[in-house]
Amino acid sequence: MPLVDSVLAQYFEDALKRADAMAPDYALLWQSLQAATYGGKRLRPALVLSAYAGLGGPDPAEAAEVAAAFELLHTALVLHDDVIDRDFKRRGVPNLAGAYRSRAAGRGVPLEEAAHRGQSAAVIAGDLALTGAYRLVAASDLPGELRLRLLEELDAAVFASAGGEQLDVEFSLPGRRPSLQEVLQMSRLKTAVYSFEAPLRAGALLAGAAGREVEAVGTAGRYIGTAYQLVDDLLGMFGDEELTGKSNVGDLAEGKCTPLIAYARLCPEWQELAGLLGGTPSAAEVRRARNLLEECGARGYVEDLVECYAARARAVLAEAALPAALLAELDGLLERAVQRSR
Amino acid sequence: MPLVDSVLAQYFEDALKRADAMAPDYALLWQSLQAATYGGKRLRPALVLSAYAGLGGPDPAEAAEVAAAFELLHTALVLHDDVIDRDFKRRGVPNLAGAYRSRAAGRGVPLEEAAHRGQSAAVIAGDLALTGAYRLVAASDLPGELRLRLLEELDAAVFASAGGEQLDVEFSLPGRRPSLQEVLQMSRLKTAVYSFEAPLRAGALLAGAAGREVEAVGTAGRYIGTAYQLVDDLLGMFGDEELTGKSNVGDLAEGKCTPLIAYARLCPEWQELAGLLGGTPSAAEVRRARNLLEECGARGYVEDLVECYAARARAVLAEAALPAALLAELDGLLERAVQRSR
Incomplete structure (x- = not known):
């Protein structure tokens, strides 16, 4: 660049x-x-x-x-x-x-x-x-x-x-006890807007694009960014440190309120899980927490959310009749954001 | 306002x-x-x-x-x-x-x-x-x-x-061990520029003033601001808390590197004084530190510095042929800044 x-x-x-x-x-x-x-x-x-x-x-x-x-x-x-x-x-x-x-x-x-x-x-x-x-x-x-x-x-x-x-x-x-809704909004505000939505809107504005194009790339950016952040949360809990370069214990140790946690709070497994958050969990505790997050359905739920936001991004892009090259580029961005979790 | x-x-x-x-x-x-x-x-x-x-x-x-x-x-x-x-x-x-x-x-x-x-x-x-x-x-x-x-x-x-x-x-x-010169510069950078020099220059620019007038109010502002900050340092050590609303122990407790301290470092009294800085000094230790700062000449030196910067501000203002009303106002500002120490 x-x-x-x-x-x-x-x-x-x-x-x-x-x-x-x-x-x-x-x-x-x-x-x-x-x-x-x-x-x-x-x-x-x-x-x-x-x-x-x-x-x-x-x-x-x-x-x-x-x-x-x-x-x-x-x-x-x-x-x-x-x-x-x-x-x-x-x-x-x-x-x-x-x-x-x-x-x-x-x-x-x-x-x-x-x-x-x-x-x-x-x-x-x-x-x-x-x-x-x-x-x-x-x-x-x-x-x-x-x-x-x-x-x-x-x-x-x-x-x-x-x-x-x-x-x-x-x-x-x-x-x-923030609701899932609140946690998703927090995550969107903290990262998706400044990292995806605003840069895409800024580029469109600089190009002199029509209002509906600015809106389309912005909205798509917000969805892509939300999916990206959700994948980040998944990697922070289930990722391979070797591949991601990111600690997969940090979020657990900090007791961070990610959508995974917000979902798990609603489940009976929460009673045991709550005891494993914060502090410096042992390897066995980390494994147990991961199992609980899978068993209660939190992992599956967030993986579905990722797909859901990806689909919303695709729908916005498909409807907006954007130039083919830009569409391809944003599709690629979306796939890279989502595939990190697979 | x-x-x-x-x-x-x-x-x-x-x-x-x-x-x-x-x-x-x-x-x-x-x-x-x-x-x-x-x-x-x-x-x-x-x-x-x-x-x-x-x-x-x-x-x-x-x-x-x-x-x-x-x-x-x-x-x-x-x-x-x-x-x-x-x-x-x-x-x-x-x-x-x-x-x-x-x-x-x-x-x-x-x-x-x-x-x-x-x-x-x-x-x-x-x-x-x-x-x-x-x-x-x-x-x-x-x-x-x-x-x-x-x-x-x-x-x-x-x-x-x-x-x-x-x-x-x-x-x-x-x-x-920063030199007196360095400590004075730090103090000017930290406060005098944004609090005095830049606002005065900005006002002059907004009024469409000539370049030499912008420079004059800016330079005067820098000197007034430096004097103001020096007075602040004096008050932080010798001031009457009742009158200033500012702790007169804080600077001592924090071991802050003010011009008073930078001067005292050069004196034989420093050996005893250094032991009194930092931590939570007793009332007797505070009194002793103040006495030492007076005995070694640090207080007098900084008081002289205040007068010196005030004089420089006055000289710049006198030379700049500014409108009388503005001159009077800046003179008033300077007097208020300096008189706090008396």
Whole structure:
């Protein structure tokens, strides 16, 4: 994605120069932020560019800044989400908070205090990435009306993901029993909007697509994103760590309120299952929890939900009469999202 | 400040409506953010409007959105700064993190875990306020070129305060001995730029002032802001809690690296003083630390610095040939900033 990379490279080059002029320690934070941004798969920029090109956008350079903005938004949300989840690793490697934690610990700061230093750096770095995303859209060369529409998309994405994040925190309060409906909504708000719906809508808007096309790719994106997140939840419980690179014990240990758990709460198996959540479960306990989630039907239910959202996405796409190339691309995206679970 | 208040009221009304449509728990976060924003003294919006009117801006309504943006920026930075400093109160009242901590504790979450919940809510709320500030400027009706200039001011403010915040964290690492120069720079970056320099420059830009006038109010603002922050440091060590509403033990207990401490480090008294920093000092230890800071000359040095920055501000203002009314206002601002220490 050379166009997006070059926007980001320019963005970081400028920032690094300014930071270095202030203090080398500040430049180090920017380097760490750049490294965090470069670790991603560029899923969101790819969606912006796909929708843009697929709906007749003539010059991808026109969409590059907005595409890059969604990558910075992703970096920011991941940084702050990791602070909230107290994660110091991502894909097995120390994240920014983890790197700053090690740095402080290496200088003799006690580990818990060092963790707080790491999280502090991640809060600050996330703020920089978040404002960077707005900056890229707000200062772009786009015509006024279009620029405002794109700011609204970015804003809707931030609004939704902050809401999803807050609900995620709320739902884990003792005594709080969110309904399946609520948990699905939380999951959609936290991830699907900013990762799928908003980038696709932004690409369509940039291409000057008709309103119904913008709606169609957005709605399809929301369904694909929801399916993607549900698959993520399944992998977080039943996945093969070797293949997914993601811990399949973390969700259990954190007592996270995923749709799997929300469903299991309604079943008689819940009494035993509840005792297995939180803390550091043994291998036998993990196996038992997985069996219970299968026996009570939670796994099957969520797998059905994945198919259901995939079908809804296909229906929206089929009805929208989108250009064939874009359809094929979104179909491929959907299949990749869903197949991870099989 | 009815114009700014009405921009903020509209902003929160819209957000509350949208949040409430998603989930009542999310609306509660927005209400808490609104309460956090309404607690302030509106210093930064006042500076935007003063510079605007003082440099011939004809219609304050033109400056209201940018002025409100600086208030939201302040709210965001305070929320995240309190997370980094692990403060759960501000001016003796629970801040947003403190309120959410109590809420979680009230539902049976253990206190330390409840504190993390509170901080998580504050991270999310700060993100919303931060993007709200960009939104207000980026979506304002200002002409394109001016809008870009103002975005740059906002950006410079965020860039500086994030840098100052990060340096503040770095400087408290064991073995790190920042120079007086470095500590002064940190303090300027963290507060003076976003609280004084940028709002004044923004107001001048909005009024269509000449480049040298923009520079003059900005530079004066930087000096006034530095003096203000130095006075704050003095009050944090020697102030009367009854009068300032600010703990005069907090800085000592946290082992904060203020210019007072940076100076004292160079003195023979440091050996005894170092033992009194951090932890929870007794009343006798606090008195002793204050005496040592006076004996070694740190207090006098910082008081002189305040006068020095005040003089520099006055010199810039005198040289700039600004309109008399604006000069009087900035002089008043400077006097109020400095007199707090007397």
